[in-house]
Amino acid sequence: MSRQSNRTTDSKKMNSELFTLTYGALVTQLCKDYENDEEVNKQLDKMGYNIGVRLIEDFLARSTIGRCQDFRETADVIAKVAFKMYLGITPSVTNWSPAGDEFSLILENNPLADFVELPDNHNTLIYSNLLCGVLRGALEMVQMAVDVKFAQDTLRGDNVTEIRMKFIKRIEENLPAGEE
Amino acid sequence: MVIFSVYVVNKAGGLIYQYDNYVPRTEVEKTFSYPLDLVLKQHNEKVIVSFGQRDGIKVGHAVLSINGVDVMGKNTAEGKDILEYFNDPANYPISIRFGRARLSSNEKLMLASMFHSLFAIGSQLSPEVGSSGIEMLETDVFKLHCFQTLTGIKFIVLADPRQSGIDALLKKIYEIYSDFALKNPFYSLEMPIRCELFDQNLKSALEVAEKAGNFGAGS
Numbered sequence: 001m002s003r004q005s006n007r008t009t010d011s012k013k014m015n016s017e018l019f020t021l022t023y024g025a026l027v028t029q030l031c032k033d034y035e036n037d038e039e040v041n042k043q044l045d046k047m048g049y050n051i052g053v054r055l056i057e058d059f060l061a062r063s064t065i066g067r068c069q070d071f072r073e074t075a076d077v078i079a080k081v082a083f084k085m086y087l088g089i090t091p092s093v094t095n096w097s098p099a100g101d102e103f104s105l106i107l108e109n110n111p112l113a114d115f116v117e118l119p120d121n122h123n124t125l126i127y128s129n130l131l132c133g134v135l136r137g138a139l140e141m142v143q144m145a146v147d148v149k150f151a152q153d154t155l156r157g158d159n160v161t162e163i164r165m166k167f168i169k170r171i172e173e174n175l176p177a178g179e180e
Numbered sequence: 181m182v183i184f185s186v187y188v189v190n191k192a193g194g195l196i197y198q199y200d201n202y203v204p205r206t207e208v209e210k211t212f213s214y215p216l217d218l219v220l221k222q223h224n225e226k227v228i229v230s231f232g233q234r235d236g237i238k239v240g241h242a243v244l245s246i247n248g249v250d251v252m253g254k255n256t257a258e259g260k261d262i263l264e265y266f267n268d269p270a271n272y273p274i275s276i277r278f279g280r281a282r283l284s285s286n287e288k289l290m291l292a293s294m295f296h297s298l299f300a301i302g303s304q305l306s307p308e309v310g311s312s313g314i315e316m317l318e319t320d321v322f323k324l325h326c327f328q329t330l331t332g333i334k335f336i337v338l339a340d341p342r343q344s345g346i347d348a349l350l351k352k353i354y355e356i357y358s359d360f361a362l363k364n365p366f367y368s369l370e371m372p373i374r375c376e377l378f379d380q381n382l383k384s385a386l387e388v389a390e391k392a393g394n395f396g397a398g399s
Contacts, residue, residue: 053369054362060330061351061358067330141331174191176332177300177313 016088020114027127037124044126048133049140056138059085067142071167072096074144075103078135078165087111091163101167104151110161118155126150128161135165143171183346183386184322184338186353187288190370191332193296195289197373201386207244207279208236214269220262225253226281227262242281246274292336299326299334325350333357349389356381 030040059065063081068074075093084090089111095104112128126132132148139146145168152158188197219231220243227243244250246265249257256265265271283291299313317324323341327350328334335353337346360378361367367375 054358057329057331057333057354057362058358061355174332176191176328176330177303 016111016114019111020116023112023130024116027125031122031125037122041124041126041129044129045133045136048130048135049137050133051130052134052137052139053141055086055134056141059138071101071103074139075105075165079105082138095164097166103165105163105165107161107163110154113155113161116155123156126153127155128153131163135163140171143175145169145171181340181343181390183340183343183349183390186338186382186386187292187334187336188353188357188373189292189296189334189336192370193293194370195292196371197378198285198288198292199379199382201383203282205279206236207277208241209245209275209277210235210237211273211275214272216266220266222254222263227251227254228281229278237278240280241278243276244279244281245277248275295326295336296334299328327351327354329354343390345389345392349385352385352389353382356385 027040027044030043031037034040034043059082063085065077065081068077079091079093083105089107089109091105091107093103094106096102110128112130116127118125118127128150132150135148136146147166147168149164150162151164152160152162154161182202184202185198185200187195190196217232218229218234218237220227221230222228223230229237229239229241231239233239243262246256246262251257251262252259254262256262266274295314302314303311313328314326316326318341321341322338323343323346325337325339325346326334327336327347335350335357337350337353339346356378357373360381361373361375362369364375364377367373
């Protein structure tokens, strides 16, 4: 999977089974290493955060999306452009709070968790917690502090996978010039 | 039509990458006999010509090398003070190379931080709300183009004033940064970029931009 220096196609085709296997190997190894679901969740979130802070630049470099004016626009961009670009799925944006600062992303299918079943001794494991970290890290780099959690998870018996995103505040430190 | 150099500045205003693609070489080497008819003085840790311009040696040019050996600041390579060396008739005839002093990396760091602040002033001076910072700085010899990403990283390109397609080049450099710097897991954000692949790809992007004179779509 090495890169040529000039990208002619925007996304390289990769076997999604290999992706599922890689993510699965990651989670199971973390479970072996930490033996505590809460700790694994935390580590997945941290790893996702590190991915998110780098992924955002790739996203901005390749798409022509400018700064979002409000949280609704952010939600649309995340669901329709970002998820499509990186995971090939388009979650729907629903359940807006009255204040317009919280919404849910409903994923019909989750590519990270294809073929996965959670055993009984891992009840509190949030298998796809990496995604929460990615979203949090990416938005933090564009000066938005958000809280991201899994509200429903098909792996734990729910019908759909639901990610709940809450806007906390705009990060005012180190604002790029011209963005005040 | 050339692209002179590329600078990358992080969110805090620190220079994290610098590449000189083309440095105009205006150096003159001449052999002199005692006494030296140029007036030299020390300035900023360098010895520069202050009077006596002639034969391509201009005021402001610095002493770059003596008898083929590069100088170190205001001392010769052996550590002797240059002005004293020139005052001693026993050392002549001497062959001295003069030229425009190249910016040291410290100076580049300072200039990058200064530009970072000026960039912010650009948006503050604006009569309209929501202006961007400085996008272009033009002199009679070069044009400086600056692109700030939504995450606060600035990509600065110094190019010939007639060079077109710099906007596309800046976007291309952003892509190269997001690929070869950020996707390298051993590169920490906001730190100086020391990635070979980043260097190589940047060089080829600059070559393409210079040849085309116009960086088109589809590259």
